[in-house]
Amino acid sequence: MKEFTRGALVVTARTLVAAVCVAVVVIARTTVGWGSLAIMLCALLVLLVVLASYNRRFR
Amino acid sequence: MTTITTPRNRGDRPKAGRVLTYLLVIAIALAIAVPVAWVLLASLKQKGEFYGSPWTLPEGLHLQNYIDAFVTARMGQYFFTSVLVTLLGLVFVLAVSVPAAYVIARYEFRGRAFIEVALLAGLFVNVNYIVVPIFLMLVGWDRALVDVLPGGFFIDNPGVLSLVYAATSIPFSIYLLTAYFRSIPTSYEEAAALDGASRFQIMTRVMLPIARPAVVTVILFNFLAYWNDFIIALTLLPGEGKTLQVGLLNLMTAQKAAADYGRLYAGMVIVIVPVLILYALIQRRLIEGMSSGGVKG
Amino acid sequence: MATTTSTPPSDISAPARPARRSARRRGDGRFVLACLLPALVLFVLFMVVPTVNVFRMSFYTWSGFSPDMRFVGFDNFTRLFEDAQFVRAFQNTVALLVVVTVVTMGMGLFLAAIMTRQRLRGRNFYRFVLYVPNVLSVVVIAAIFSAIYDQQNGLLNGTLRLLSLDGLQQVWLGNQEIVLWSVAIAMVWQSLGYYMVLYMSSMASIPEELYEASGLDGASPTRQFFSITLPLIWQNLRTTLTFFVMSAVNLSFVLVRAMTGGGPDGSSEVLLSYMYKQAYTNSSYGYGMAIGVVIFAFSFLVSLLVSRATRREPLQF
CATH class of the missing domain: 1.10.3720.10 (MetI-like)
Known part of the structure; x- marks a missing residue:
């Protein structure tokens, strides 16, 4: 049961982080500037990290 | 990947899922087909017909x-x-x-x-x-x-x-x-x-x-x-x-x-x-x- | 990189990769050269040289038609830092890239999975319709969506009026807040069907027994998707995702160019369209090419990271 809960938590966390990243990209776009561009690029990077962390088990 | 598996009524659920799938796929197919068909129809309209509702059919072959x-x-x-x-x-x-x-x-x-x-x-x-x-x-x-x-x-x-x-x-x-x-x-x-x-x-x-x-x-x-x-x-x-x-x-x-x-x-x-x-x-x-x-x- | 290759004629059962010729014959060299040379000349002339020129010209100022070309070092790049319009175009590019990729790939995978698993009747017909946007040109798509978004007589506002939802009416391509998302919808409309059809054909080759076996173990469809479908089409997904970066950057440009021209007031400008504008409207080719270098670097880097993040040992079934 513990294993199961942990798995579910990880899935939820990943989905949440990914959703937050997309939201950050959309929101940061509304202000023009290097700062918001940096934030957007960071969100893109985090998305890729989430993808990599999902993929790690399959390497 | 672990997902939450709850016991399900196996006979019932796939059917509902099937209907939903059909609806979804038909909706997407319509979203693609309707604009294209609309252009085909609109190309036959006269100038005056473009004002007003976009859903009217052309009155004749213009x-x-x-x-x-x-x-x-x-x-x-x-x-x-x-x-x-x-x-x-x-x-x-x-x-x-x-x-x-x-x-x-x-x-x-x-x-x-x-x-x-x-x-x-x-x-x-x-x-x-x-x-x-x-x-x-x-x-x-x-x-x-x-x-x-x-x-x-x-x-x-x-x-x-x-x-x-x-x-x-x-x-x-x-x-x-x-x-x-x-x-x-x-x-x-x-x-x-x-x-x-x-x-x-x-x-x-x-x-x-x-x-x-x-x-x-x-x-x-x-x-x-x-x-x-x-x-x-x-x-x-x-x-x-x-x-x-x-x-x-x-x-x-x-x-x-x-x-x-x-x-x-x-x-x-x-x-x-x-x-x-x-x-x-x-x-x-x-x-x-x-x-x-x-x-x- | 390579996905499955087309099957060779079925009447042959010899081993599949006999690229090596046993004996070299005299005159092979000349034949090879004759066959390769035209392709290589064209490739070098119209792809390698222009690509190198993008990088070279970014160090010069040049107004185009005069032969006066001046070396300015990194000046074009330092100018980028003060150009608010460039930042905006970059932001728009990143936003479109992230949102359109997530939506297209997510929906494409999901819909392909349920369509394959549910074995819908009339699948071929849906497949036919879904693929249609992919054969239409971007100009046609831009024209279709301009007609849909038209302020007075458009399909969208007209329908909203018909449903007495006048409050929801928008100037879809004229409002700085939403114009980019209007473009994004057109992008998804264009590419969703392509990826659905692609994933469907690769999912269709997964043997049914795998699903039956895990079904007996009580695995839910969601679980089956993550433990069977996704791993088995991963290589395909990886290739498409890697190339999607480039094609999304490109598609956003052609759509913006044909649909909004970057407007209103630069609010839907993307990197490539800004480069194009600098080069042709403003005739500052050097500066335009500096933007080109940024696009190259950015899309190459993202493609590389995507392909790194998704690397796996190929899985056979």
């Missing part, structure tokens, strides 16, 4: 829109430019890609690995990234030749445009053809060589017919790419002889100024219909070919 588009907006002339450029481009790309792919697949020579890597890298270079330098290069050539050809040769030349098309689709074409040539056993060539066929004959008479499916795929994808392109055509043919897509773009701009919807929709139909007919005829081939390429420019 074919004047088509005459306007073909003659006044010169879409008829542009149509022939497009056909010419597309056909020439296909001839060029096949003439250079098939032999190159064949020797890469079948011969050992120095620098082969390097050429393969370079072509593979070429897959990542989209034409639209490099259209500006191509344009400047052609302008430069024209300037260098200004004494011999005062009218210019490279810009505004449909032949040059199709050469650029062909050149920029070389990586994709060779990639696809090489993979296919490699999958053909050598026994055919060995038999032909024993019969005394020359290398050239082996390539054209033996291998090319076997590789027909891959060649057809290359033709289909490049046809769509050339026919549908407008950025390169816009840049390299700035004069009178435009392609269909650029002509349609001009119609769009004109419509914004003059609210002349009928002509625009008729122009769209002229551009859409040939592709749709071709697509309906060869869709199975196209979709099969797509899964073999997997690469979209």
Whole structure:
């Protein structure tokens, strides 16, 4: 049961982080500037990290 | 990946899921089909009918829109430019890609690995990234030749445009053809060589017919790419002889100024219909070919 | 990189990769050269040289038609830092890239999975319709969506009026806040069907027994998707995702160019369209090419990261 809960938590966390990243990209776009561009690029990077962390088990 | 598994009523759930799936898929199919069908219908409307509800059917067959588009907006002339450029481009790309792919697949020579890597890298270079330098290069050539050809040769030349098309689709074409040539056993060539066929004959008479499916795929994808392109055509043919897509773009701009919807929709139909007919005829081939390429420019 | 290749003629059962010719014959060299040369010349002339020129020209100022070309080092790049319009175009590019990729790939995978698993009737027909946007040109798509978004007589506002939802009416392509998302919808409309059809054909080749076996073990459809479908089409997904970066950057440009021209007031400008504008409208080719270098670097880097993040040992079934 513990294993199961942990798995579910990880899935939820990943989905949440990914959703937050997309939201950050959309929101940061509304202000023009290097700062918001940096934030957007960071969100893109985090998305890729989430993808990599999902993929790690399959390497 | 772990997911929450709750016990389910197995007989009930798939049915509901099935209905939902149908609804979803039908909704998406409609979202694609309705705008296209709407354009087809709207091209038959008269000027007055464009005001008010967009959901009304045309009152009659107002074919004047088509005459306007073909003659006044010169879409008829542009149509022939497009056909010419597309056909020439296909001839060029096949003439250079098939032999190159064949020797890469079948011969050992120095620098082969390097050429393969370079072509593979070429897959990542989209034409639209490099259209500006191509344009400047052609302008430069024209300037260098200004004494011999005062009218210019490279810009505004449909032949040059199709050469650029062909050149920029070389990586994709060779990639696809090489993979296919490699999958053909050598026994055919060995038999032909024993019969005394020359290398050239082996390539054209033996291998090319076997590789027909891959060649057809290359033709289909490049046809769509050339026919549908407008950025390169816009840049390299700035004069009178435009392609269909650029002509349609001009119609769009004109419509914004003059609210002349009928002509625009008729122009769209002229551009859409040939592709749709071709697509309906060869869709199975196209979709099969797509899964073999997997690469979209 | 390569996904499955087309099947060779079925009457042959010889081993599949006999690329090596046993004996080299005299005159091979000349034949190879004759076959390769035309393709290589064209490739170098119209792809390698222009690509190199993008990088070279970014160090010069040049107004185009005059032969006066001046070396300015990194000046064009330092100018980028002060150009608010460039930042905006970059932001728009990133936003479109992220949102359109997530939506297209997510929906494409999901819909392909349920369509394959549910074995819907009339699948071929849906497949036919779904693939249609992919054969239409971008100009046509731009024209279709301009007609849909038209302020007075458009399909969208007209329908909203019909449903007495006048409050929801928008100037879809004229409002700086939403114009980019109007473009994004057109992008998804164009590419969703392509990826659905692609994933469907690769999912269709997964043997049914795998699903039956895990079904007996009580695995839910969701679980089956993550433990069977996704791993088995991963290579395909990886290739498409890697190339999607480039094609999304490119598609956003052609759509913006045909649909909004970057407007209103630069609010839908993307990197490539800004480069194009600098080069042709503003005739500052050097500066335009500096933007080109940024696009190259950015899309190459993202493609590389995507392909790194998704690398796996290929799985057979």
